[in-house]
Amino acid sequence: MDLNKKYTPQTWPDHPEQVTMEGKNKFLGFWLFLGGETVLFASLFATYLALKNKGPSGMEFSTQTLFELPLVFIMTMILLTSSLTSVYAMYHMKNHNFKGMQLWLGITVVLGLAFLALEIYEFNHYVHLGFNYSQSAFSSAFFTLVGTHGIHVVVGLVWIILLIVRNAKRGFSLYNAPKYYTASLYWHFIDVVWVFIFTVVYLMGVVG
Amino acid sequence: MSSIAQKKGFGATLWDYLTTVDHKKIAVMYLIAGGLFFVIGGIEAMLIRIQLAKPDNDFVSAGLFNEIITMHGTTMIFLAAMPILFGFMNAVMPLQIGARDVAFPFLNSLGFWLFLFGGIFLNLSWFMGGAPDAGWTSYASLSLASPGHGIDFYAIGLQIAGAGTYIGGINFLVTIINMRAPGMTYMRMPLMTWTTFVASALILFAFPPLTIGLFFLILDRMFGGNFFDHTMGGNTIIWEHLFWIFGHPEVYILILPAFGIFSEIFAIFARKRLFGYSSMVFATVLIGFLGFMVWAHHMFTVGLGPTANAIFAVATMAIAVPTGMKIFNWLLTIWGGSIKVTVPMLYALAFIPSFVAGGVTGVMQGAAPLDYQLHDSYFIVAHFHYVIVGGVVLAILAALHLYWPLMFNQMLSEKLGKWTFWFFFIGFHMTFFIQHFLGLMGMPRRVFTFGADQGWDLFNLISSVGAFFMAAGVIILVVNIIITAVKNVPVGNDPWEDGRTLEWAIPQPVPFYNFKQTPLVRGLDTFWIEKQEGNKEGMTYAEPLSDIHMPNNSFIPFMMTVGLFIAGFGALYNGEKEWAVPVLVLGLAITVASMAVRSVKDDHGFHIHKEDLMNEKGGK
Numbered sequence: 001m002d003l004n005k006k007y008t009p010q011t012w013p014d015h016p017e018q019v020t021m022e023g024k025n026k027f028l029g030f031w032l033f034l035g036g037e038t039v040l041f042a043s044l045f046a047t048y049l050a051l052k053n054k055g056p057s058g059m060e061f062s063t064q065t066l067f068e069l070p071l072v073f074i075m076t077m078i079l080l081t082s083s084l085t086s087v088y089a090m091y092h093m094k095n096h097n098f099k100g101m102q103l104w105l106g107i108t109v110v111l112g113l114a115f116l117a118l119e120i121y122e123f124n125h126y127v128h129l130g131f132n133y134s135q136s137a138f139s140s141a142f143f144t145l146v147g148t149h150g151i152h153v154v155v156g157l158v159w160i161i162l163l164i165v166r167n168a169k170r171g172f173s174l175y176n177a178p179k180y181y182t183a184s185l186y187w188h189f190i191d192v193v194w195v196f197i198f199t200v201v202y203l204m205g206v207v208g
Numbered sequence: 209m210s211s212i213a214q215k216k217g218f219g220a221t222l223w224d225y226l227t228t229v230d231h232k233k234i235a236v237m238y239l240i241a242g243g244l245f246f247v248i249g250g251i252e253a254m255l256i257r258i259q260l261a262k263p264d265n266d267f268v269s270a271g272l273f274n275e276i277i278t279m280h281g282t283t284m285i286f287l288a289a290m291p292i293l294f295g296f297m298n299a300v301m302p303l304q305i306g307a308r309d310v311a312f313p314f315l316n317s318l319g320f321w322l323f324l325f326g327g328i329f330l331n332l333s334w335f336m337g338g339a340p341d342a343g344w345t346s347y348a349s350l351s352l353a354s355p356g357h358g359i360d361f362y363a364i365g366l367q368i369a370g371a372g373t374y375i376g377g378i379n380f381l382v383t384i385i386n387m388r389a390p391g392m393t394y395m396r397m398p399l400m401t402w403t404t405f406v407a408s409a410l411i412l413f414a415f416p417p418l419t420i421g422l423f424f425l426i427l428d429r430m431f432g433g434n435f436f437d438h439t440m441g442g443n444t445i446i447w448e449h450l451f452w453i454f455g456h457p458e459v460y461i462l463i464l465p466a467f468g469i470f471s472e473i474f475a476i477f478a479r480k481r482l483f484g485y486s487s488m489v490f491a492t493v494l495i496g497f498l499g500f501m502v503w504a505h506h507m508f509t510v511g512l513g514p515t516a517n518a519i520f521a522v523a524t525m526a527i528a529v530p531t532g533m534k535i536f537n538w539l540l541t542i543w544g545g546s547i548k549v550t551v552p553m554l555y556a557l558a559f560i561p562s563f564v565a566g567g568v569t570g571v572m573q574g575a576a577p578l579d580y581q582l583h584d585s586y587f588i589v590a591h592f593h594y595v596i597v598g599g600v601v602l603a604i605l606a607a608l609h610l611y612w613p614l615m616f617n618q619m620l621s622e623k624l625g626k627w628t629f630w631f632f633f634i635g636f637h638m639t640f641f642i643q644h645f646l647g648l649m650g651m652p653r654r655v656f657t658f659g660a661d662q663g664w665d666l667f668n669l670i671s672s673v674g675a676f677f678m679a680a681g682v683i684i685l686v687v688n689i690i691i692t693a694v695k696n697v698p699v700g701n702d703p704w705e706d707g708r709t710l711e712w713a714i715p716q717p718v719p720f721y722n723f724k725q726t727p728l729v730r731g732l733d734t735f736w737i738e739k740q741e742g743n744k745e746g747m748t749y750a751e752p753l754s755d756i757h758m759p760n761n762s763f764i765p766f767m768m769t770v771g772l773f774i775a776g777f778g779a780l781y782n783g784e785k786e787w788a789v790p791v792l793v794l795g796l797a798i799t800v801a802s803m804a805v806r807s808v809k810d811d812h813g814f815h816i817h818k819e820d821l822m823n824e825k826g827g828k
Contacts, residue, residue: 021386025311029382032412036374040416043453047424047435047446054441134432137441144427144435159807166808175810 007172012096017181020174030182034189041193044145045200052205055136062138063205066131072202075118076194082111083191086184093180098171101180105164108187112157119150142201149197152190159183227761229313230720231298234320236615238295241324245287247682248331252280254679257639261672263660273656274341275358279331281344282362285458286369287327289600293465294323294376296607297404299615301380303711303718304401306389306727309759311382314806318765319376325773326369333361343654345455348436348447352428357780363425364776368769370415370422377411380404389710390750391729395489398709398733399482402489403468406496407461413500414457421450430782445510452503460499463595464492466603467534470556473606474538476706477553478545481733484537491530491537498527508579517576524574531567535560550704551625555606558633559599566594569644584654587647593640605632605685613703617716618696624688628681635677642667642674701746708733713746721756724821725749756816764806771798 013019018027053062085108092100123143126132133143160183167176216224225233255276259267268276302310310316333339340362342351351359384405388397397405424447427433434440436447475482482488504512504520538560547553569591573579582588605628612620646667651658658664702712713735714723728750731737738747778792 025382025386028386029312029378032378032381036378036412036416039413040420043417043420043450047420047450050443050446051435051441054443056440059441134434137434137437137443140427140433140435140442144423144433162804162807175812179807 005173007096009096012172013174014094016093016172016174016177018178020178023174023178026178026182030185034185037189041145041148041196044141044148045196048141048145048201051137051141053138055138059136059138061129061131061136063201066126066129067202067205069202069206071118071122072198075115075122076198078111078115078118079191079194082108082115083188085111086187090181090184093172093177096172102164102168105160105180109157109160109164112153112160112187116150116153116157119146119153123147146197146201149190149193152186152193156183156187156190159186224761226766227317227763229309229317229759229761231302231310231313231316232615232718232720234316235295235297235299237320238291238298238323239615241320241327242288242291242295245283245327245331246289246292249280249283249288250679250682252276252283254675256280257672257675259656260658260668262669263658263662263665265657268656270656271341274343274654275339277654278340278343278346278358278362279334282330282340282366283327284596285344285462286366287323287330289462289596289604290373291323291327292604293407293462293600294319294373296469296604296611297380297400297465299611300711301401301404302383302387303614303714303722304398304709305384305387305392306710306723306729307383307387308722308756310379311387312379313759314762314765315375315379317762318768319372319379321765321769322372322375322772323369324372325769326365326367326372329368329773329776330361330365333358333365336361345451346425346447347444347451348425348428349444351425352436352444359425360429360780363422363429364779367419367422367426368772368776370418371772373411374415374419377408377415380408381412384408389723389726389729391734393729395486396729396732396734398468399471399485399488399492400465400468400709402492403464403471406492407464410457410461410464410496410499414454414461417450418454421447421454424450426779430779445507448507448510449503452506453500456503456506457496457499459592459595460495462600464495466559466600467492469603469607469610470538470559472709473552473556473610474541475708475733476610476704477548477550477556478542479548479706480541480545481708482537483540483543484533485732487533488537491533494530495527498523498530502527505574505576505579508576509583521574521576525571528567528571535564548706550609551620551622551629552606552610554626554629555602555609558629559602559606562594562598562602562633562636565641566591566598569594582647584652585647586643586651586653589653590640590643590647593643597636597640602633605629608685610704612692613699613716614711614718616693617698617700618692619699619703620692621688624684624691628685628688630681631677631684632681635674635679635681638674638677639671640674642670646671702735708736710735710747713738715746721758721816723747724756725753726751753818753821755818756821757813758816759813760811762806762811764802767802768799771795771800771802774798 016023018024053059055061085104089101089104089108092098092104123146131139133139163176163179163183170176225237228234255268256273259265259273298310298316302308330340336357338356338358340346340351340354340358342354342359342362346359346362351362384397384401424433424435428435428437428442434442436442436444438444471482471488501523502520504516505524508517508520538556542557549557569587573582573588573591609620609625612618646664647653649664649667651662651664658668698716701714701716704712707713710727710729713727726749727734727747730748735747772795775792775795778788778790778795781788782792
């Protein structure tokens with residue numbers, strides 16, 4: 001099969017990411033990888049719950065005193081929206097609308113950057129309060145869980161930007177369709193993890 | 209690229225291996241690297257037994273002894289047993305399912321290099337200020353307090369090697385799900401493939417907890433984290449949970465492929481279809497599932513409470529059921545067979561009683577109240593060596609003889625092989641059987657010496673003598689390999705004459721594209737069926753001869769690994785040397801840049817044309 005063959009919207013297959021053997025393998029392999037990632041985050045969540053509010057005796061910080069929901073709510077909305085925009089991008093990929101896909105991916109990147117900026121602001125704010133990484137077991141667990149998610153956001157952004165730039169002049173092919181598709185899967189996964197972080201860390205921290 | 213074999217210079221051959229993505233070459237590299245680590249771990253074992261041969265011995269100091277036992281365990285599990293099994297999986301599984309290669313040849317190469325460099329990183333600790341000394345389990349309460357960089361080498365080295373294993377696991381899973389030849393349904397897959405499949409699934413879910421545990425250790429020791437420090441609110445039991453959530457599935461990651469290897473051997477040399485094939489598959493999957501439910505039986509004495517202990521005790525004993533099914537199926541495969549006692553079959557026959565002994569002591573420890581007595585004694589040492597050596601190592605030695613002709617187109621000497629077997633088998637039981645009694649007499653594990661008045665002299669001496677028998681067996685094996693390599697007599701395909709599965713149908717030496725035409729699988733033991741029907745061609749094929757698509761070689765996996773290796777040193781000396789952070793950044797930059805190159809440069813692979821394939825003699 002010629003991977004560089006040019007398609008029209010009429011000849012473009014329904015599931016372009018799964019036409020070639022490589023595409024099928026990438027699709028399945030990436031789902032499996034996300035399975036492993038789930039266990040990775042599960043371990044981090046379990047550790048966070050075990051160490052929540054634990055610190056040296058007389059520690060002044062707790063989830064109640066530290067977290068402020070409005071900021072985190074905005075971050076959540078931004079990231080959820082970015083997941084939606086990446087769905088639009090995949091919708092355009094299915095319909096062989098390359099420009100539409102690139103545009104929506106671009107919007108996804110902008111939203112991702114906004115999320116990241118707010119997260120950096122949030123972390124910076126905590127550190128200024130004296131709640132730094134080495135302050136307590138609670139701080140280590142918090143920064144490691146939320147920070148690991150943040151690193152995933154960075155990786156996802158770099159990945160999507162590379163795809164946008166690299167393929168800007170080449171359009172769709174069965175070679176790059178699986179790449180776009182797995183990148184969007186990754187972005188959804190990051191979003192799902194954040195939903196759990198929002199619930200377990202922030203909501204249950206402030207309300208529960 | 210020409211598919212015709214040419215004489216190549218040393219440099220070209222080296223470059224070929226550094227960049228190869230061929231599963232057969234990667235298998236050979238796994239075997240060589242794993243074999244070297246096996247020898248290193250073996251030497252460490254000999255030092256342990258020399259030290260314990262007589263009471264109040266001062267052959268090694270207490271501190272050095274701790275380093276030796278830690279490195280012995282870590283090396284044998286992570287750097288010897290698993291990679292050697294990965295070697296056999298790589299060599300055999302794609303051929304067994306009639307695939308061109310694994311699903312991700314690039315990742316296969318990356319996985320190997322990560323393992324190798326992780327192993328080298330770990331072992332460099334010997335020359336850079338001392339090896340890790342908190343035992344292979346590296347409990348945080350002990351390892352946080354360990355001075356020097358030993359534990360840091362442990363954590364970072366295993367992190368790098370573990371990433372390689374994780375990648376390999378995903379690769380095997382996708383290969384087996386997506387790349388089976390036409391007709392190869394799940395319930396026609398040979399047991400070696402099935403066990404590779406389940407072991408890979410275990411790797412997928414067991415390694416992330418280890419990754420997290422190791423990260424916590426790295427963060428605590430090098431970057432100011434407080435996960436395990438109770439004065440800062442941390443909890444050291446978290447390490448134990450994470451380690452054993454990984455650690456218990458890990459033993460099944462090791463033993464399941466061993467079961468697969470023995471299942472192949474019993475069927476081949478009893479010249480009978482494997483008895484109870486579907487129950488074997490069921491038992492394999494069930495063991496894989498239950499393997500995740502029992503980790504806390506390593507922690508009975510931690511104080512999780514009677515309820516938790518009872519649940520984990522029952523789950524532990526439940527694993528004996530599917531394992532027992534397997535034992536009976538093997539016995540019934542031999543029953544009434546026309547048995548050929550070759551070297552692989554000798555190992556298989558010896559495996560059954562040895563492994564059952566290890567399983568029985570396992571159930572004994574699964575009884576939580578009794579475990580309070582046995583915990584941290586030599587009884588435990590005896591138990592896990594019975595399952596690991598009596599199961600995994602016997603399987604590795606058996607597979608080495610069984611698959612040697614498949615991998616190298618030569619036959620290891622049966623005569624020397626039998627010498628190896630008897631030395632190793634007798635030495636193994638001599639070393640470890642008596643350790644059960646040492647444990648019951650109260651000898652704790654991990655002690656560097658004992659007193660003359662404790663009454664443990666004779667048994668320890670017998671145990672040490674046994675170790676020398678095993679060493680002699682391994683030396684004979686090395687001699688066997690050298691003699692075979694020098695003689696270099698080609699044997700052709702199906703050298704055991706009774707091969708049943710696809711890998712024995714392939715012409716020797718195996719072409720780099722594997723089967724010229726994808727075979728059609730018509731049943732379980734598909735090659736056997738063709739032979740019974742007198743098929744002169746070897747196999748029935750599923751497609752006409754056509755172009756074959758192959759992946760390009762790549763140097764990027766090596767570069768990515770080198771980057772992580774360099775970054776490892778940066779992390780290790782963080783906060784101590786001023787060059788640490790720049791080195792960490794440099795290393796990660798190399799890795800990320802290599803990944804970006806991989807991402808940006810299109811790699812479509814190449815085609816071998818039909819005409820070239822027809823002209824080639826290697827196929828027939």
